[in-house]
Amino acid sequence: MKNTKIKIETGSEKLTKEEISTHKDFSKVYKTYTTxxxxxxxxxxxxxxxxxxxxxxxxxxxxVTTIGAWKYWSNKKSAEQPKVTTSSSTNSSSANKTASVNxxxxxxxxPPIKSADVPYKTFSVxxxxxxxxxxxxxxxxIPAGAFCDDKGNPIKxxxxxKYREFHNAIDFFASGIPMTYDSAGQQYTFESAGMLDxxxxxxxxxxxxxxxxEIQVSMVSTQKKLNYNMYELDTVNQNWKYLSKSNxxxxxxxxxAKKDTAMTAEQKQQxxxxxxxxxxxxxxxxxxxxxxxxxxxxxxxxxYTFNIDVDKKDYPELAVYKNTLWAPDASDKNYKPEYAxxxxxxxxxxxxxxxxxxxxxxxxGNESHSFMVHPVFEGSDYETAMKEYNKKYDQYQAARNQRxxxxxxxxxxxxxxxxxxKQQQAEQEARMLASNTASAVxxxxxxxxxxxxxxxxxxxxxxGAELTPNYTDNKNENLNENEFYLVESDKNAxxxxxxxxxxxxxxxxxxxxxxxxxxxxxxxxxxxxxxNIHQTSGSYNFVLTVQKKVTSFDDLSNLLKPYM
Amino acid sequence: MLTxxxxxxxxxxxxxxxxxEMLSEQREIEAAKADPAKFETLYxxxxxxxxxxxxxxxxxxxxxxxxxxxxxxxxMLKLSQFKFMGxxxxxxxxxIALNEINMLYxxxxxxxxxxxxxDELKSVMQEISPxxxxxxxxxxxxxxxxxxxxxxxxxxxxxxFEKRAFKEIGDILNMTENNAKVKLYRLLDKLKSQLTxxxxxx
Numbered sequence: 001m002k003n004t005k006i007k008i009e010t011g012s013e014k015l016t017k018e019e020i021s022t023h024k025d026f027s028k029v030y031k032t033y034t035t036x037x038x039x040x041x042x043x044x045x046x047x048x049x050x051x052x053x054x055x056x057x058x059x060x061x062x063x064v065t066t067i068g069a070w071k072y073w074s075n076k077k078s079a080e081q082p083k084v085t086t087s088s089s090t091n092s093s094s095a096n097k098t099a100s101v102n103x104x105x106x107x108x109x110x111p112p113i114k115s116a117d118v119p120y121k122t123f124s125v126x127x128x129x130x131x132x133x134x135x136x137x138x139x140x141x142i143p144a145g146a147f148c149d150d151k152g153n154p155i156k157x158x159x160x161x162k163y164r165e166f167h168n169a170i171d172f173f174a175s176g177i178p179m180t181y182d183s184a185g186q187q188y189t190f191e192s193a194g195m196l197d198x199x200x201x202x203x204x205x206x207x208x209x210x211x212x213x214e215i216q217v218s219m220v221s222t223q224k225k226l227n228y229n230m231y232e233l234d235t236v237n238q239n240w241k242y243l244s245k246s247n248x249x250x251x252x253x254x255x256x257a258k259k260d261t262a263m264t265a266e267q268k269q270q271x272x273x274x275x276x277x278x279x280x281x282x283x284x285x286x287x288x289x290x291x292x293x294x295x296x297x298x299x300x301x302x303x304y305t306f307n308i309d310v311d312k313k314d315y316p317e318l319a320v321y322k323n324t325l326w327a328p329d330a331s332d333k334n335y336k337p338e339y340a341x342x343x344x345x346x347x348x349x350x351x352x353x354x355x356x357x358x359x360x361x362x363x364x365g366n367e368s369h370s371f372m373v374h375p376v377f378e379g380s381d382y383e384t385a386m387k388e389y390n391k392k393y394d395q396y397q398a399a400r401n402q403r404x405x406x407x408x409x410x411x412x413x414x415x416x417x418x419x420x421x422k423q424q425q426a427e428q429e430a431r432m433l434a435s436n437t438a439s440a441v442x443x444x445x446x447x448x449x450x451x452x453x454x455x456x457x458x459x460x461x462x463x464g465a466e467l468t469p470n471y472t473d474n475k476n477e478n479l480n481e482n483e484f485y486l487v488e489s490d491k492n493a494x495x496x497x498x499x500x501x502x503x504x505x506x507x508x509x510x511x512x513x514x515x516x517x518x519x520x521x522x523x524x525x526x527x528x529x530x531x532n533i534h535q536t537s538g539s540y541n542f543v544l545t546v547q548k549k550v551t552s553f554d555d556l557s558n559l560l561k562p563y564m
Numbered sequence: 565m566l567t568x569x570x571x572x573x574x575x576x577x578x579x580x581x582x583x584x585e586m587l588s589e590q591r592e593i594e595a596a597k598a599d600p601a602k603f604e605t606l607y608x609x610x611x612x613x614x615x616x617x618x619x620x621x622x623x624x625x626x627x628x629x630x631x632x633x634x635x636x637x638x639x640m641l642k643l644s645q646f647k648f649m650g651x652x653x654x655x656x657x658x659x660i661a662l663n664e665i666n667m668l669y670x671x672x673x674x675x676x677x678x679x680x681x682x683d684e685l686k687s688v689m690q691e692i693s694p695x696x697x698x699x700x701x702x703x704x705x706x707x708x709x710x711x712x713x714x715x716x717x718x719x720x721x722x723x724x725f726e727k728r729a730f731k732e733i734g735d736i737l738n739m740t741e742n743n744a745k746v747k748l749y750r751l752l753d754k755l756k757s758q759l760t761x762x763x764x765x766x
Contacts, residue, residue: 005675006710006717007623012679015619015628023629024611026604026636033600033640188667458667 035500108238109452111176112483112516116556118175120162120199127159135163137220137440140198146213147200154210159202165219166195166454169487169494170560174553177233179494181240181458188458190240191493193228194221195454198447208450215447220440221455223492230445233452240454267421274414281407288399293392294356296385299378303327304337308349308360308373315351323381329357329372339369349373459493462486462506465536469503471515473523473546479515484542486513487564489527507536512563515544522547522559590648596640603640610657611636617658620679620725621665631668635661655735662718662736669714676714680706684725691724692756701759708758712751719748 111117123133123140127147133140140163147155166172172179172192179190196219200207209215231240263271299305305325328335344362351358352372361370377385443455471479484503486495489510497503505511513525523544533540550556589606596603614635619628638660646656668674682702688709689702709720715737722733730748734741 006712007675007677008685008706008710009677009679010682010685010706013625015615015625019625020612020615023615023632024608026607029607029633029636029640030601030604032637036637036641457670460667 108235109175109177109233111174113174113520113550113556115520115551116174116553118164118166118171118553120164120197123161123163124158125161127154127156133161133163135165138165138196139218141216141218143213143215146210146215147202147207148210149205149207152208152211155202155207157202159200159207162197162199162201164197166192166197167221168492169564170557171195172494173485173560174556177452178238178240179456179496181231181456188460189493189495190231190454190456191459191491193223193441193455193457193492194219194443195452195456196445197452199450206450209448211448213448217445217447217453219443219445219455221443222440228443228455228457230443231454231456232449233454235451240456243453263421263425267424270417271414271421274410274417277410278407278414281403281410284403284406288396288403290355291392291399292355292396293389294374296382296389297327297374297376298382299325299376300327303330303376304335304340305376306340308347315349323377324375325378326358326360326373327376329374332372334369334371335373459491461495461504462488462491462509462511463504464506464508465533466502466504467533467535467538467540469497470539470541471544472541473515473517473544475546477517479517479523479544482515482517484513484515486511489564503540503542505530507533513542513544514560514563517546519549520551521549522556524563526563586648586650586652589653593643593646593648593653597643597646600640600643603636603643606639606653607636610654613654614657614661617726618661618665620721621677622668623674623677627668631661631664634664638664651735652732655732658736659738666714676717678709678717678721678725680725688720688724688755692752693759701763704759704762705755708755708762716747716751719744719751723748 121135123131125131125133125142128144130142130144130146133142140161142161145154147159149155166175166177172195175197177195177197179192181188181190196217198215198217200209229245230243232243234241305327308324308326339362342362342364344364346363348361349358350361357372357374359370360373361368445453447453469480469484471482471484473479481499483499484497486497486503486505487493488495488506489512491509495504507530510527511530512527513530515523515525517523523546525542525544529542547559548555550559592602592605596606611632615628615632618631618635619625622628622631635657639657642660646653669676685702685705686698689696689698689705692705693701709717712720718737719733722728722736723730728736730741730744733748734744737744739747
């Protein structure tokens with residue numbers, strides 16, 4: 001494997017004899033060793049079921065498992081107050097607890113608040129056909145005939161696939177899945193790019209993946225780094241098994257992230273208003289065109305004309321003319337000259353939609369005729385009509401120009417607003433792509449055994465401050481028998497400190513911590529609380545603020561998210 | 565192919581542990597398994613060598629002290645798994661130390677560093693290109709080594725900068741003595757050809 005460039009230094013400062021002898025202190029290593037080893041006493045009894053294994057953990061006495069990623073670091077003088085090392089030890093805050101505290105043995109995977117565990121999503125899959133399942137942006141592809149019973153016999157019918165993912169400190173905490181990794185005898189806490197848990201059941205009985213079959217999972221993570229490894233949780237040996245380097249690939253921004261760059265409600269409203277303005281301006285066209293006057297026509301000696309006694313109130317457009325004559329429209333062949341010789345019982349006039357012609361209907365007995373006519377003028381009436389026409393045409397032209405200007409303005413405003421929004425969206429998307437949460441990395445896993453898989457990199461405990469803690473809440477309740485969960489803002493991990501162990505954190509980071517009280521309440525130690533710690537060693541009283549009892553994962557998530 | 569490498573170190577490695585010493589040490593290890601407090605003897609013997617080993621590979625004294633403490637803690641925690649296979653106990657400790665150091669590079673993205681004396685670089689130069697002006701050219705070796713892969717640089721460090729025997733290098737890197745030799749020959753061939761190219765392009 002090719003590394004990045006190596007720094008080769010010549011003439012470096014040597015370690016002095018004094019420095020070496022100062023740090024050479026077996027008593028401290030020995031003390032740490034006894035702290036780490038004497039607290040744990042577990043008997044593991046693995047029990048195999050086909051391709052899967054489960055584990056029964058029997059504890060014989062006080063169970064204080066080795067702290068996640070706990071290392072020996074202390075440079076403190078040996079004369080300092082020794083660390084509180086077991087839950088049966090006494091310290092200043094728990095002096096009343098002098099005897100051993102027998103706790104119920106916890107399973108290897110133990111959600112701190114059972115009712116707030118990360119929920120599974122259940123899919124029904126036909127074994128014969130397999131299927132593709134979607135969980136948020138992740139895809140789980142199940143091949144046909146993928147499942148068998150505990151004896152390896154193929155099974156038929158529907159299978160329930162239970163699936164869940166864990167992507168942030170809240171998920172890791174809620175699940176109770178151990179997030180420590182042992183390497184060369186040292187434990188590290190996993191900094192995760194995402195973890196998944198997949199199970200299969202038929203009629204509530206566990207099923208197994210057939211030999212030779214694999215479930216393909218493409219898990220979408222929002223962690224942008226690609227230097228993660230793949231691990232599988234071995235519940236028998238109670239550790240994570242390294243599988244391979246991760247094969248994460250950066251993918252385009254998923255739809256769920258892109259939705260954040262969609263228009264806001266306010267932007268949508270603004271765009272809608274501008275669209276309405278265009279429609280409104282367009283609608284005016286019909287009204288304006290209706291006002292377009294028809295040029296008056298002179299009486300032609302070659303055409304028939306006739307008088308119609310018209311009520312000018314019904315036809316205001318004719319009111320300005322003194323004597324209006326009517327001529328049959330040239331396009332209408334229904335008119336016959338002999339109609340002029342008939343005295344009709346009834347006659348009616350109706351303006352046509354073209355605004356230029358009228359339908360003239362005459363009736364006598366059962367005989368009825370309709371034909372198109374238009375007004376014609378002669379003499380001074382024509383001159384009057386022309387003047388009126390010119391006046392109306394100017395008005396029409398002005399109205400038309402105004403309408404066109406209004407429409408163009410509305411279109412320009414709309415285009416400008418859309419361009420502005422698009423620019424904002426592009427900027428927002430660029431910001432999101434540059435941030436950890438926007439760009440997505442897809443990790444591809446081939447799973448031949450149900451269980452828990454993760455993409456993580458081991459991370460040592462934070463360093464900078466190491467305090468011997470005394471945990472209480474703001475009701476003065478002792479919390480020294482409970483785990484302390486530390487979250488560093490730039491690490492996607494939860495550092496869990498078991499009772500009796502020092503609390504290490506990096507004062508330069510934004511830290512936040514919490515504990516679960518015996519009443520399943522969450523007690524918080526905020527980032528501001530951490531800022532108020534002005535020491536990096538020695539004893540310290542952590543006073544956590546009790547929030548509320550948590551009864552579901554959503555409860556927990558809603559409570560902790562604002563502090564993350 | 566370099567043929568003269570076996571003549572490089574005529575003197576016995578200063579890290580050499582005789583069979584008698586190993587046997588005696590094995591008794592101490594068994595005693596420490598029975599009573600961890602007795603690990604102190606081993607701790608006192610190997611604290612400084614391990615510290616120096618670590619310090620040569622990490623930046624900063626504090627980091628070296630921390631990692632060294634961790635190495636001994638891990639050794640105590642894993643001591644029950646240690647089985648005497650004819651390999652010095654110290655090789656086991658160095659292997660734990662290398663794991664710790666590698667973890668530091670991997671997880672904290674700390675830049676790999678090597679503390680080396682000029683004479684040690686010159687010894688590499690002497691080995692691959694004795695006819696050159698070593699004083700004028702040895703810096704080129706440093707430049708070329710800075711691009712080496714981790715598993716390759718470890719061999720160079722152990723052999724040239726710490727002057728360890730191939731047997732011990734094999735024990736630390738979990739490979740046979742012969743394999744360690746073959747790999748180092750190839751590395752030196754590679755380094756020599758790179759040095760030739762480097763001189764031509766300079």
